Amino acid sequence: MPAPERAPLGAALALLMAVVSLTGSVSPVLMAVAVALLSLLIGIAWPALLELPSPAGTRAVVTGTGLLGALVAVLSPERFSPISGVIMVCAAGVFASFVHQMLRRQRRDLTASLTGTVAGAFVSGIAASWVLAQTGATTGGTGVLVTAVSVGLATTLLLNTAPLPAAARLVLSIAAGAAVTAALAIVLAGVAPLFAVVTGLVTAIGAACAHLLAGSSLVAKESVPSLAVAAVPVATVGVVAHLTVLLLG
Numbered sequence: 001m002p003a004p005e006r007a008p009l010g011a012a013l014a015l016l017m018a019v020v021s022l023t024g025s026v027s028p029v030l031m032a033v034a035v036a037l038l039s040l041l042i043g044i045a046w047p048a049l050l051e052l053p054s055p056a057g058t059r060a061v062v063t064g065t066g067l068l069g070a071l072v073a074v075l076s077p078e079r080f081s082p083i084s085g086v087i088m089v090c091a092a093g094v095f096a097s098f099v100h101q102m103l104r105r106q107r108r109d110l111t112a113s114l115t116g117t118v119a120g121a122f123v124s125g126i127a128a129s130w131v132l133a134q135t136g137a138t139t140g141g142t143g144v145l146v147t148a149v150s151v152g153l154a155t156t157l158l159l160n161t162a163p164l165p166a167a168a169r170l171v172l173s174i175a176a177g178a179a180v181t182a183a184l185a186i187v188l189a190g191v192a193p194l195f196a197v198v199t200g201l202v203t204a205i206g207a208a209c210a211h212l213l214a215g216s217s218l219v220a221k222e223s224v225p226s227l228a229v230a231a232v233p234v235a236t237v238g239v240v241a242h243l244t245v246l247l248l249g
Helices: 003-020 024-050 055-075 082-103 110-126 129-140 143-161 166-189 193-214 223-248
Strands: none
Touching (some): 055 129, 110 223, 166 193, 166 223, 193 223
16 A cells, blocks of 8 residues: 555545544444544554564454453443543553563564564553543533544545645645644634644644655555554554643533
8 A cells, every 4th residue: 555545544534533423422342443444454554554572362362452441441340540541451452562572583683573462562551642532522512622623634644645845735634634733722722722723733744744754664554454554653643632622621
């Protein structure tokens, strides 16, 4: 899957988040399902993207962390907060990464395998921030904030397909993504212009940088690794959505 096809896939995933954010009271549950899909894509593609030596175990750890994070975020018991639950899930993912290495029969590239698996577990785990953001937005009646971030994210990723030099494409995608996020936040949620612009810039820059980092691997243009290149920016920007709801909701 070449670069011009990866970005639309990421944009489609971001638009899925935007659609889910508009579904009302059931949106937290639907967002958890969407996050589970992200985790599955990342888990499948992560070992191939980083060329890790024990792909089956890494897939299990990365996918399992993401799925458990989504479940805990939407079904967190009263004894601890949802964000505490997600943190504990990420910690469990790190522990599982070490267990995975200890159970491996082949001992080559232990450091690369461990660090790569831990990184994947964190990426899939923090995707649960989308669920936290949507739950908070639904409770506070500010679901359009998640919509604004999602659409701005989709704009940023989609414009990475523009037939321009790399530097110009990066600037265009960040500028357009930030502008769309800010405009929607101002018009739909009544956010102050300064905060809306900052939110837009953080969303667009975070998405563009995550896309560049994930796509920098030599195998990133191959079909399976490309799934992670598309899903990683969407997963990580969930943190921005959560912070936006906390600060502006």
